[in-house]
Amino acid sequence: MDHRQQRADQLKRQMTIDCENCCGLCCVALYCARSEGFPADKPAGVPCQHLQRDFRCAIHQKLAQKKYTGCMAFDCMGAGQRATALAGGLPAGRAEQERLSAAFLQLWQLYQVCWYLAEASILPAAQPLWEQLDRALDELCRLVSLPLLPLLQVDVERCRTDANQLLKRAVALSCKKMDGKYPGIYLGRDLRRRTLRERDLSMALLIAADLRGCDLSGTSLLGADLRDCDLRGADLHSSLFLLQGQLNAARGDSSTRLPAGLCRPVSWQ
Template sequence: MPDQIAGRVDRDELRGDCANCFGLCCVALPFARSADFAHDKAAGSPCPNLAEDHRCGIHDRLRQRGYSGCTVYDCFGAGQQVSQVTFGGRDWRGAPRERSRMMFEVFPVVRQLHELLWYVTEALALPAARPVHADLRRALDRTAGLTRLPPEELAALDVPAHRQEVNVLLLRTSELARTGIQGRGKNRRGADLMGARLKGADLRGANLRGACLIAADLTGADLRGADLIGADLRDADLTDADLTGALFLTQPQLNAARGGAGTRLPGSAVRPAHWTPEF
């Protein structure tokens, strides 16, 4: 957990499994009252909707009750890792304050590591990235090993430094995968495209790493082979867009966007339940 052998991680283990988690995202993380959350909540304070069994009491009504932010979140499997492995199945409820505090501190660290595992695992599945596969496998083993550190070592881990090391390989992977794709020269890395009118845009092979695409109109856009790592797709309209082959697209990004039955997705993606034909 994650199920890992040398140079390989089961991606199914990098998806949130609430049944094996102690509701950590509902306790450890803070949120502010906004369009995404109905009220303020401090880090380390349980959400009032969290039940004694660690399940959400309004799970089937989150959007109606003003908690759309909860519906787009995914921990990449960090919740069950911290709950069942790092802390050996010991609950935070009734635990000594120091242990529960450490659990809440470690959770976001492991979440970042699991997100990196997701990216590296995707990179290893790309034949075009074969020249860096050996380095990627070492990065995968190293990252998976970090997730198994004791709580105190995880809390002290310099995640940004490790992320930077892995990012060098992910950048190289992106370059190799996008070679020869028409549109590869479109470099919009970190661009402010909030509300941009990109309906039907040809964005094949474009570099959209870290781009702000909040509320952008991407209906019918061709995003095949585009690098979307870190792109902000909140409320972006992906109706009839083609995202097959998009690089480093995560489920939380899709969950935060809008789309419909005509949106074409990569094989590893799950069509969000809230996407309806009305979009």
């Protein structure tokens, strides 16, 4: 295995959630909406009514039964435990807690960019961009290693914008465009007869789409909305830019082939 593949794999391994070492930051810091599969509407920064003092969810075993799909799908990519460690646990003061929530949100977004750049940096077709991707990835690695206060000063929006330019070019070099009248809008559509292999489905709306048995090898799913999308029997083993949170929001089963580094969601069992 070459060094760039090793680096990408190592970075991805680090971006795995560890809720045992987190103070339930997602259940506090995020804005939640009942219509998006959370128990109730709540503003960002307010703890969910079900979050206990030990930072565990009081209804964790019942999330599926209650159809709290938003809770089940969320994946912070490891931002929660990292921010908790930076703050040395949950601080007592309100201002410090708000700072911790802000650091968590910064890290979560930076980790997403980091994951995407790590994937792009091993795409053979994106070789003309490898140098730029390496530089961008080095910078991202530096940013996610910052202590709490400097981390809060990072201009995440700018990082995302810069990375997006590179990622768009990497996708264009690696995937073909989708044809059809409304490419990218496939709400509830049966796509089983469409050629999706090595296609660009970045940012596609695939909510409740039927992708059973589809070959998605080399297909970019960057930012695609896969909520309730049926992936049973689909081949995603070499799909590009797929995140755990997207998988968690979709439907699948034991025959769905997954990329290395992603886990089969518990809700698929």
